[in-house]
Amino acid sequence: MIKHCNGRRLIKALSASNDWLASKMEVVNNLNVFPVPDGDTGFNMSLTLKAAVEAMKELKDRDLSSIAKEVGTSSVMASRGCSGVILSQFLVGLAKGLEGKKRVEAKELAQAFFKGAEAAYGGVREPVEGTMLTVAKESARRALEIAKEESDIAKILRETHKEAQEVLEKTPEMLPVLKDAGVVDAGGAGFVYILEGVLRLIEGKPLEEISKVEVTVAKTINTWRSILVGIRGGELKDIKEVETIAAKTIQAAKEKLSRLPLQKLKNATGIRRVVGTWEKVLGIIQKRGLLDIKAVRSTAQRAVDTWERELKYKYCTEFLIKGKDLVLKEIENELARHGDCAIVVGSSELAKCHIHTNEPDKVKAYAATLGEVDKVKIDDMDKQHQTLLMEKEVGEAVKVKELGIVAVSTGEGLSKILKSMGVDEILGGPKKLKPSVEDISKAIEKMEAKNVILLPNDGDIIPAAEKAKELSKKRVEVIPAKSIPQGLAALMDYNPEGSIEENKESMSQALGRIKTGQVAKAARIAKYKELKIRKGEVIGLYHKEIKVKGRKPQRVALDLIKEMVAEGDSIVTLYYGKGARKRKANKLLNQVKEKYPNLEVQLYFGGQPHYYYIISVE
Amino acid sequence: MKKVAIVTGCNQGLPDNLWKEYEINVLHFPVTLEGKEYRVRETISPEDFLAKVKASKSFPKTAAINVERFAEVYRKSTAEGKSIVNITMAGGIFSQPTLDAAKEAINKVEGADVAVVNSMLTAHPIGLVILEAARAAKEGKNKDEVAKIAQDVASKSTLILALPDLEYLHKGGRIGKGKALLGSLMKVIPILIMRYGTQAIEPLGKGRNIQQVNQKMIETIKADMEKSGAKKIKALIAAVADNPEAVKDLKEALEKNIDCKEIIIGKMGCEIVHLGPGGWGIGYYLVK
Numbered sequence: 001m002i003k004h005c006n007g008r009r010l011i012k013a014l015s016a017s018n019d020w021l022a023s024k025m026e027v028v029n030n031l032n033v034f035p036v037p038d039g040d041t042g043f044n045m046s047l048t049l050k051a052a053v054e055a056m057k058e059l060k061d062r063d064l065s066s067i068a069k070e071v072g073t074s075s076v077m078a079s080r081g082c083s084g085v086i087l088s089q090f091l092v093g094l095a096k097g098l099e100g101k102k103r104v105e106a107k108e109l110a111q112a113f114f115k116g117a118e119a120a121y122g123g124v125r126e127p128v129e130g131t132m133l134t135v136a137k138e139s140a141r142r143a144l145e146i147a148k149e150e151s152d153i154a155k156i157l158r159e160t161h162k163e164a165q166e167v168l169e170k171t172p173e174m175l176p177v178l179k180d181a182g183v184v185d186a187g188g189a190g191f192v193y194i195l196e197g198v199l200r201l202i203e204g205k206p207l208e209e210i211s212k213v214e215v216t217v218a219k220t221i222n223t224w225r226s227i228l229v230g231i232r233g234g235e236l237k238d239i240k241e242v243e244t245i246a247a248k249t250i251q252a253a254k255e256k257l258s259r260l261p262l263q264k265l266k267n268a269t270g271i272r273r274v275v276g277t278w279e280k281v282l283g284i285i286q287k288r289g290l291l292d293i294k295a296v297r298s299t300a301q302r303a304v305d306t307w308e309r310e311l312k313y314k315y316c317t318e319f320l321i322k323g324k325d326l327v328l329k330e331i332e333n334e335l336a337r338h339g340d341c342a343i344v345v346g347s348s349e350l351a352k353c354h355i356h357t358n359e360p361d362k363v364k365a366y367a368a369t370l371g372e373v374d375k376v377k378i379d380d381m382d383k384q385h386q387t388l389l390m391e392k393e394v395g396e397a398v399k400v401k402e403l404g405i406v407a408v409s410t411g412e413g414l415s416k417i418l419k420s421m422g423v424d425e426i427l428g429g430p431k432k433l434k435p436s437v438e439d440i441s442k443a444i445e446k447m448e449a450k451n452v453i454l455l456p457n458d459g460d461i462i463p464a465a466e467k468a469k470e471l472s473k474k475r476v477e478v479i480p481a482k483s484i485p486q487g488l489a490a491l492m493d494y495n496p497e498g499s500i501e502e503n504k505e506s507m508s509q510a511l512g513r514i515k516t517g518q519v520a521k522a523a524r525i526a527k528y529k530e531l532k533i534r535k536g537e538v539i540g541l542y543h544k545e546i547k548v549k550g551r552k553p554q555r556v557a558l559d560l561i562k563e564m565v566a567e568g569d570s571i572v573t574l575y576y577g578k579g580a581r582k583r584k585a586n587k588l589l590n591q592v593k594e595k596y597p598n599l600e601v602q603l604y605f606g607g608q609p610h611y612y613y614i615i616s617v618e
Numbered sequence: 619m620k621k622v623a624i625v626t627g628c629n630q631g632l633p634d635n636l637w638k639e640y641e642i643n644v645l646h647f648p649v650t651l652e653g654k655e656y657r658v659r660e661t662i663s664p665e666d667f668l669a670k671v672k673a674s675k676s677f678p679k680t681a682a683i684n685v686e687r688f689a690e691v692y693r694k695s696t697a698e699g700k701s702i703v704n705i706t707m708a709g710g711i712f713s714q715p716t717l718d719a720a721k722e723a724i725n726k727v728e729g730a731d732v733a734v735v736n737s738m739l740t741a742h743p744i745g746l747v748i749l750e751a752a753r754a755a756k757e758g759k760n761k762d763e764v765a766k767i768a769q770d771v772a773s774k775s776t777l778i779l780a781l782p783d784l785e786y787l788h789k790g791g792r793i794g795k796g797k798a799l800l801g802s803l804m805k806v807i808p809i810l811i812m813r814y815g816t817q818a819i820e821p822l823g824k825g826r827n828i829q830q831v832n833q834k835m836i837e838t839i840k841a842d843m844e845k846s847g848a849k850k851i852k853a854l855i856a857a858v859a860d861n862p863e864a865v866k867d868l869k870e871a872l873e874k875n876i877d878c879k880e881i882i883i884g885k886m887g888c889e890i891v892h893l894g895p896g897g898w899g900i901g902y903y904l905v906k
Contacts, residue, residue: 420803421824492806492824493834506823570829600827602805618826 002153002202006103007064011056013198014071018053019207020197021190022046028193030524031186033177034541039523041186044081044434044460048088049194051078064102068095068112076467080436083187085463086120086132087194088437093119106156110147113160114140124463130174132187139164139195154202161195168192177544180529317360317378321351323371331370338363403500404449407487408435408457411577411607414484421491424449434461440468444476451475451500453507457487477504483516484606485573485616517542517560519553519613521579538612553580553612554588561592564617565599572599575606575614588613620731622755622764623695625704627683627716628659630744631856631884631901640752643691647716647888651678659887664859668890677789678891682715688723692730701731701761705748705768707740710817711791733765735772738814740792741889742901743775745854745882771903777812778822778838779899780831780864784808786894793819807831811838832868835900836875843876848904850877856884857898864898879905 005013021028021042028042055074056067072095075088096119097112098104104112117140121127142163146156168188172179200207321331325348332344332353339357351370357363360378367373404424409415415426425443427435435443444452452474454465459482469476477500481487490507498506518541526533528546533539540548540560548559561572572592576585582605589603606614628646637644646657649667652674656662662670671678688704695702709717717736724732735751737744751768759767787793793810802824809831811822822838825831839851853872857865865883872878886893893899 417803421806488804492826492830495821495823497820571826573826602826604804618830 003151004103004105005064005109005153007062007067010064010067010071010098011062012201014049014053014056016201016207017194017197018046018049020200021049021193023207024190024193028186028190031183031189032523033181033183034520034526034528034539034546039186040081040434040460041083042190044079044084045087045187045190045194047433047436048075048079048084051075052088052091064104065095065098065100068098071095076471077438077441078436079467080434080439080461080464082460082463083132083190085437085467086123086187087190088467089123090116090120090136093117093122106151106153107147109153110140110143110156113143116140123467125466128175130171130178130188131185132191134171134174135164135167135185135188135191138167139191157195157199157202161192161199164188164192164195180545182527314356314358315360315378316354316356317363317376318352318354319364319367319376320374321353321367321371322349322374323351324349326351326370331367334366335363338366401449401496403451403453403496403498403503404447405453405455405491405494406440406443406447407455408461409484410458410609411575413605413607414575415607417604417606418455418484418487418491421488422494422496423455423491434458435464437464437467437471440465441471444468444472444474449474451477453494453500453503454478455481455487455490457481457484475500479504479507479511481511483616484575484608484614485514485516486511488616489514489618514616514618515542515564517547517564517615517617518611519557519560519615520611521553522549554584554591557588557613557615558591558595561596561615561617564615565596566617569617570600571616571618572596572601573616573618574601574603575608575616576603577606577608577611577613579610580612585613619758619760620699620701622759622761623698623700623702624748624752624755624764625688625691625695625702626744626748627707628657628887629707629741629889630748631742631854631886631889632745632748633883633885634659636749636752636882640749640756642748642752643695645683645687645691647683648681649678649888649891650681652676657888658890659885664885664887664890667887668859668895671890672895677786680713680790680888680891682713683719684715685719685723685726688720689726692723692727692732696727696730701733703733703735703751703755703761703764703768705735705737705744705751707744708738708817709736712740712817731761733761735765735768737768737772737775738817739772739775739777739812739901741777741779741893742854742856742884742899743772743777743814743903744901745856745884746775746852746901746903747771749854749882773814775814775901775903776842777819777899777901778835779810779812779819779893779897780807780825780835781810781893782807782896783894786897787819787892790892792892809834828864828867829871832864832871835868836871839876839900839902843904846904848906850879850905851902852880852882852905853878853900853902854882854884855898855900856886858886858890858893858895861896861898864896868898868900 025042025046028045029039031041032039052071052075056071059067059070072088072092075091079085079088094112094116097115101108117136120133120136124133127133139160143156143160146159150156168184171185171188172183175185178185197207327348328344328351331351335344335353335355338359339355343354345352353367355363364373364376405422406425406427407418407423408428409418409426410428418426425447427439427443440454452472454469454476456462456465456478462478462480462482465478469478479490481490489510493506493510494503495506520539520541522533522535522537522539525535531546531549533546533549538550538553538556539546540556540563542560542563547563548556550556550559557574565572574585574589574592576582585603589601593601608614623643624640625643625645628644632642636642646660649656649658651670656667658664658667692702704720706717706720707713717734720734724730737747739747747768750771751764754764754767781787784793804826806824806826808824809822810819812819823834825834843849843851855865855868855872869881869883872881
């Protein structure tokens with residue numbers, strides 16, 4: 001019998017939720033409406049909760065109210081994707097309900113839970129029933145109801161979880177798109193797992209750290225990156241932790257290798273190198289029996305570098321030097337010896353310096369010999385979109401603009417096109433995750449512009465963009481583009497000389513002028529309306545529906561275009577992705593031109609993952 | 619009462635027949651390409667000149683009309699017993715020397731009775747200003763009345779350009795580098811606008827083909843009409859010699875969407891230097 005909840009118990013409960021949700025991440029990811037391998041709801045929710053739990057554990061104050069508040073605040077910053085944002089809003093509401101309390105009994109806890117559900121609704125511009133919102137609301141209502149009579153939190157939780165599960169099963173009845181796809185709502189399922197984690201903790205069931213077969217090497221590299229940051233910050237002391245992760249990385253990388261088809265194996269040198277370097281790390285740890293931080297650091301550095309070969313210098317370092325008789329050119333030359341993109345501007349009394357380097361400390365030490373060093377800013381460029389940024393910085397130095405644009409992209413070709421259309425900063429990319437509220441916020445604040453326009457280019461990123469807008473002191477507007485072609489259509493009406501208001505209006509209007517379709521390979525068996533789809537078949541999506549299917553991407557693309565083209569249209573644009581070959585794409589271009597002699601047809605390299613083709617008709 | 623002669627540069631897009639009909643004194647801007655000087659629509663046809671531009675690796679340049687050439691026209695019209703209204707393009711980055719020369723030349727000709735009207739515009743809309751001024755002159759209005767009409771039409775006029783290759787405008791110094799929006803990876807046609815009094819060509823947007831660009835031009839004109847309460851417009855549309863389709867499509871779109879009191883299909887000559895191959899545009903002014 002559990003009669004109350006305090007700070008300590010909340011920590012345990014949320015940690016259990018976090019572990020259980022993490023272990024079910026792939027299950028939730030696979031509840032994607034369309035069988036396209038880009039489902040990331042589980043991933044987004046898990047990362048959002050994980051950040052909150054980590055922040056909570058570091059908090060010195062173990063007071064219930066403070067813990068809950070920290071969970072809310074840090075989850076908002078870390079939230080990514082629609083579901084992540086909704087979850088963070090729920091946690092904020094929960095915290096409000098626990099405000100000023102050291103411990104709560106069943107009734108108060110149920111009330112706080114209900115406040116969380118209400119806040120979740122408040123955080124969405126257009127709430128949709130049949131999603132996590134409904135699951136949260138109905139289960140909260142149930143919790144309140146039972147708490148009237150019952151004071152055992154365990155019992156209430158069991159009932160609440162049961163209700164959540166039942167509502168989840170009904171989501172397909174509430175949301176036709178789920179029914180058509182034969183799945184329950186992914187965000188709702190994530191929410192059920194969050195409750196289930198606490199329940200399993202109470203019932204003493206394992207919160208298994210499943211063998212993460214599905215963890216890809218890229219994801220593990222991300223973990224490694226955070227370890228590196230930990231080593232640098234002097235926080236990571238536990239040798240066991242490094243050892244475990246090294247072993248896991250090797251295993252995951254080997255599994256990834258073993259599942260690659262033969263013809264691709266010869267190209268997998270990157271992964272092989274990762275295995276090699278990590279075996280070395282493991283060797284060092286096992287041989288010396290102690291954590292040789294230096295050796296681990298340099299090896300880890302190399303591993304990350306092999307993975308991201310294009311990034312030579314990791315730290316974007318900026319600072320001011322206040323001194324006398326400063327010779328800007330000389331400083332620039334000296335800085336250039338430590339990296340690239342060295343820029344020094346200012347006067348003989350005040351130099352603003354910028355450099356991309358791997359030795360920020362050395363650079364700082366040199367600067368200190370010249371005068372007083374101020375406003376030092378060192379950014380890890382892994383978290384930004386490095387190469388694009390460099391070009392930008394070289395070109396524009398440190399000029400503050402009136403208006404800047406941050407856009408989300410999923411492929412290198414698309415990124416280049418977006419940039420050429422006036423985008424200043426790109427978030428995301430093929431190897432990256434969906435940007436979190438924090439990622440977007442950072443991009444906004446970093447941009448040397450007073451006003452910032454956000455182009456999410458994905459419906460699932462719009463809520464995070466809206467949240468980042470709320471958090472910023474700058475004037476920010478979100479143009480709700482749901483696809484890359486929509487984003488590009490908006491950019492057609494972007495006027496860098498115009499005000500942010502004028503641009504918001506004209507760019508938003510442009511969204512409706514374009515239709516977007518996608519061609520992808522089905523990642524699982526699926527039944528969608530009358531269509532039976534086998535794994536590996538190619539499907540064509542348009543208007544939130546699977547319109548066509550087939551065996552060849554080009555054939556499906558042609559059929560899909562037929563569904564999309566209507567009278568008054570004049571341009572068809574094809575963006576071919578990673579999975580499509582250039583030769584095949586060119587063939588498709590000619591076929592479309594032949595079939596629609598009155599339309600203008602253009603083909604571009606998009607480089608996006610998952611989708612053979614992104615198609616727009618306007 | 620003295621008759622009024624209209625004097626102007628060649629960068630105004632009116633077709634040959636209107637030049638003749640209203641006896642407009644057109645002074646051709648000297649244009650140089652690879653060291654050779656031309657006067658487009660006088661010593662060379664726009665088609666032939668465009669072909670030379672396309673074949674050349676360097677960009678063509680225009681030069682100002684000098685004092686002596688203005689003085690010559692003033693002298694001729696004065697001898698015929700006429701007063702003169704000289705309508706010029708904007709000064710500043712457009713052609714300050716030409717504007718200065720137009721004024722200075724007055725002192726060189728004894729008895730010359732000249733009003734210089736700075737249209738504050740360039741290209742297409744100047745054609746409309748000239749046409750209305752010439753019509754007033756033909757009706758027998760005096761110099762001051764004609765100048766006032768020219769000034770009035772200019773103040774209600776706007777230029778919109780669609781330039782597939784902005785490099786020409788940029789190289790000609792008519793737009794700043796930041797504004798030039800150079801080098802998009804997508805095939806796009808930048809659209810630019812020059813409003814009366816701004817003395818600058820500003821970006822307006824982009825389109826992916828002729829239809830989209832013309833649609834945006836129409837939307838802009840409609841918004842202007844709504845803002846000012848104007849019911850109709852008069853327009854002059856013209857393209858560089860290699861893009862008659864754009865003019866045809868724009869004319870159709872105008873007729874379909876906007877109440878036009880008059881649409882003149884013009885002709886581009888020395889404007890090619892700044893518009894570049896494929897460029898087209900519209901000058902329009904709002905009528906109550």
